[in-house]
Structures are given as structure tokens and as C-alpha cells.
Amino acid sequence: MSFLILTINPGSTSTKIGVYKDTQEQFSQNLSHSAAEIAQFSSIADQFAYRLGKITDFLSEKGLSIKDFSAIVGRGGLMKPLTSGTYLVNSAMLADLRSAEYGSHASNLGAILAEHLAKEASCPAFIVDPVVVDELDPISRISGLPEFPRRSLFHALNQKAVAKRYAKTIQRPYEELNLIVAHLGGGISVGCHKQGRVVEVNNALDGTGPFSPERAGTISAGSLATYILDNRPEQPALAKMLAGTGGLVAHLGTNDAREVVARIEAGDEKAKLVFDAMIYSVCRYIAAAAIPVCGKIDQILITGGIAYSKYVTDKIKEYVGFLAPITVMPGEDELQALAEGAYRVLTGEETAKEYK
Numbered sequence: 001m002s003f004l005i006l007t008i009n010p011g012s013t014s015t016k017i018g019v020y021k022d023t024q025e026q027f028s029q030n031l032s033h034s035a036a037e038i039a040q041f042s043s044i045a046d047q048f049a050y051r052l053g054k055i056t057d058f059l060s061e062k063g064l065s066i067k068d069f070s071a072i073v074g075r076g077g078l079m080k081p082l083t084s085g086t087y088l089v090n091s092a093m094l095a096d097l098r099s100a101e102y103g104s105h106a107s108n109l110g111a112i113l114a115e116h117l118a119k120e121a122s123c124p125a126f127i128v129d130p131v132v133v134d135e136l137d138p139i140s141r142i143s144g145l146p147e148f149p150r151r152s153l154f155h156a157l158n159q160k161a162v163a164k165r166y167a168k169t170i171q172r173p174y175e176e177l178n179l180i181v182a183h184l185g186g187g188i189s190v191g192c193h194k195q196g197r198v199v200e201v202n203n204a205l206d207g208t209g210p211f212s213p214e215r216a217g218t219i220s221a222g223s224l225a226t227y228i229l230d231n232r233p234e235q236p237a238l239a240k241m242l243a244g245t246g247g248l249v250a251h252l253g254t255n256d257a258r259e260v261v262a263r264i265e266a267g268d269e270k271a272k273l274v275f276d277a278m279i280y281s282v283c284r285y286i287a288a289a290a291i292p293v294c295g296k297i298d299q300i301l302i303t304g305g306i307a308y309s310k311y312v313t314d315k316i317k318e319y320v321g322f323l324a325p326i327t328v329m330p331g332e333d334e335l336q337a338l339a340e341g342a343y344r345v346l347t348g349e350e351t352a353k354e355y356k
Contacts, residue, residue, distance in 0.1 A: 003070035003346050006117065007338040008055065010075060010109040013038065015051050017058065018335035023343050028335055029058055044104050045112075052113060072118040073342040074110030075334065076130020078103035081152065084133045084160055084198070085353045086341040089115045089125040093355040107131070126352060128341030129156040131205060135197040137292065153205040154189035155304070156198070161337035162303045162329050163193050178293040180286055180324070182316075184306035185332060186255060187243070188212040188282060192289040200292045202285060207242040210281035213255040213306075216246030217281060248274065257306045264311070279312055283319035290323055297324035304332060 002022050009016040013035070018028035031054045041047045059066065076087070079096050087093070089111045095101075097108040111127050118125035133156035141149050159181045167174040175196035182190045188210045191201035202209025202218075211217030228238065241250075249255050251274040252263075263271040290297050300323060306312055307330035317326050344350040 003343065004068055005339045005342050005346075006059075006066075006069045006072045007335045007342075008072070008074045008110055008113050008117075009334050009338065010051060010106045010113070012106045015054060016335060017055055018339065019062070019064065020336075020339035020343075023336070023340050025336065025339075027062065031055070031058060043100075044106055044108055045098055045100070047106075048109060048112060048116075051109060052116065055113065055117070066117055066121045069117075069121045069123055071124050071126060071342045071346060072114040072121065073126040073128060073338045074112075074114035075107045075157070075338065076127035076132070077108030077110060078105050079130060079132050079355070081132050081134035082130065082355070083135060083353070084129055084156065086126050086128045086345045086350060087355050088352045089118070089127060090355055093127075102132070124345075124352070126342050126345065128338050129160045131156055133160070133198065135199060136201070137199040140200050140292070150208075151203050151206065152198070152201055153203045154191060154198070154201045155183040155185070155187070155204060155332075157334050157337050158183055158303060158332050159189065159191050159193070159198065159201075161333065161340060162301055164340075166299065166301055166327060166329065177298045178296055180289045180297055180300045182282060182286055182300070182302050182304075183332075184212075184282065184302065184304035184312065186212060186214045188215070188217075188304075190282065190285040190289050192292045194293050200289055205243065207246065210285050211247040211278055213248040213257060213278075214246060215243045216241070216250070248278065257309055257312070261309060261311050276315070279315045280319070283316055286316070286320045287323065295323070300324050300326045302326060302328045303330065305330070307331070 005020045007018040013033050015031045019026045077097050079093060079102050093111055094115060097111055114125040131153050134152040136152050143150050163179050163181055164174045167177055179193040181193060187204040189201055189204035190209060191198045207215050208218045248260060252260060252271055254260065260271050260275045264275060286300060302313055302316060307328055313328050345352045
């Protein structure tokens, strides 16, 4: 028996959707939303009907009825901390996402859209490995101030999917491997996967860890406090400076790694210094991620959109190749990861978890 699965990944300026027969992509589409279109809505929740219309229009163009689907799976949003897995969308989850109880982000719409469409299709709605997956060891949670415990917020969907795909290629269970996975995109997260659990990872949403194309990464707390006292920025502006206009954007005015590499090739020394510094900071965190397993790493996996750059991956290999063999698995493939999570439940390989 085969399953037709619809995947939905809402982003700030797009809604990516994919149609999969089991785990084989039939087609996918990036439904772009202009700044003007998004600006008409006062909140992310208010965008629901607009994005739903875009999805249903696209399915209609492809000659698909929502009744054709065996499952609808959306990108998980900001919720309470969860263990890794595929979750059935339920009323408790929807309440937290609609109220933005744990934060507001476009991905909050993933489960809401999936649930609405699944009702019409009379099939289950799922989310898979949202950014709030939290498997940190207790020792990893402690910071220097008890008021500020460390949080797990990272590219869990892609990190978990890549780690499991790699395990299959070597015919070993993911739960037996010690892996370091570095996701290199607009944000960067570096996780230590210790026998199936991400026991250490930087908080890629709030801006700790390496700096990235759009995020400031770990910066001096004292300097930040002085900046706030001297400039009194509004909270949204400060948040955007740390995650949105930090990193390469702050230094070079672009978040496009390909543009930076082109500038380097044209002789731009500043671009080279800043870009090399970003790669260097990634490698520092890769090395640190070996600590929870005392350096016993089976493989280092480099993934995300920036992993397509040979300039980047060659430098990473040069810096940290001494730790373990390195495999480059470029791209994000988040729609594929969503389909795979739903398929594992539909086939009985996994049991869907309940959000409480």
C-alpha cells in the first residue's frame, strides 16, 4: 500500500509545499509572499486564510483533491520543549501555537494549516521534529546565571533527518552512533548526537553559537548590556539585530554566501576575512561538540544550504578533519524530512507521539 503525503513548511516570506508518494517527491513548490502581502496582516496567526488559499489553489492547479491524501504534515513551530519524533496535531498543540504562548514564528502555522486540511481530507495531521526538540543532558542546561538556563532551539528537523539518512547508508542504527551535525544556513546550529539524542547544541534561534549569514551568534554579554543601556533600543529592533541583521548582513550587507564567495574570488579582502571568521567559528563549535562523547565521534556531517560551497567545506575539513571523518550532505530537504516522519508513522515503523 502506498501513501500520498502533503508537506507544508511556512516561512517568513514563503510557504513551501511538497507532495510525496511514500517518501518519493512527486512535485514541490515554493509559494512566495511579497513583503506587501505579508504586511497587511497584524500577526502571523492572521495569515492563516491567505496561506491556506495559496495552498489549495496550487493543489487545484495540479489536479489534486485534498481527499487524495493519506496524511498532511506541517513544520512544527514554537511550543514547549519536546523529545524528538512525529507528533499528532491535537487541540493542546493548536492552542499553544495560536496564542503564541512560546513565541511567534511563521512555522507556528504549519500545524494549524495541516490540521485544517486534514479535517477536510479525513486523515491524520502531523508535525515532525520541531525546533523545540530538547534532548540536552542536564549538565548542558547550566549557564553561569541560574536565571538564564541554556535552551535547545535548533534545526532539529534537518539535523535528525540527515543523521538518520547517514546511518542508513552505513547500515547501522542511528541510536548506536555518535555524530556531530553542523547545519549551515541563514542560522547555524551544531549538535552532538549521542546514540540517538542531541545532548548538546547551540541555541540557533536566540543567537548563541557561531555567527551566521543573519545571526550574531555568541557575543560579549557585557558589551551587549552596555549597548542596550547607551542606546535603549526597542525589543523588536534588538531582536532583529541579533537574529536577522547580524552576522554577514551586519559585516557585509548580504546574507547570501554565494555572493560573498564571488566577492572573495574578485579579491575582496574584507569579505574573505569575515567569511573565514564565520567558518572558523563553526569549526570551534564542531570541536566543542565532541566533548559530550569524549571525542569518540563516528562521523561529522555538514548540511544546510551553505554546505554546497566547496570553499566552506574544504576549510571545515582542514580545521576539524582530525576529529573524525567528514561527510558533506548539502541542502535542507525539510519537506523530504517531513514526509519521512509521517511515513514512518503510517507504516508502523514509529508511533506518533502526543503533545501534552
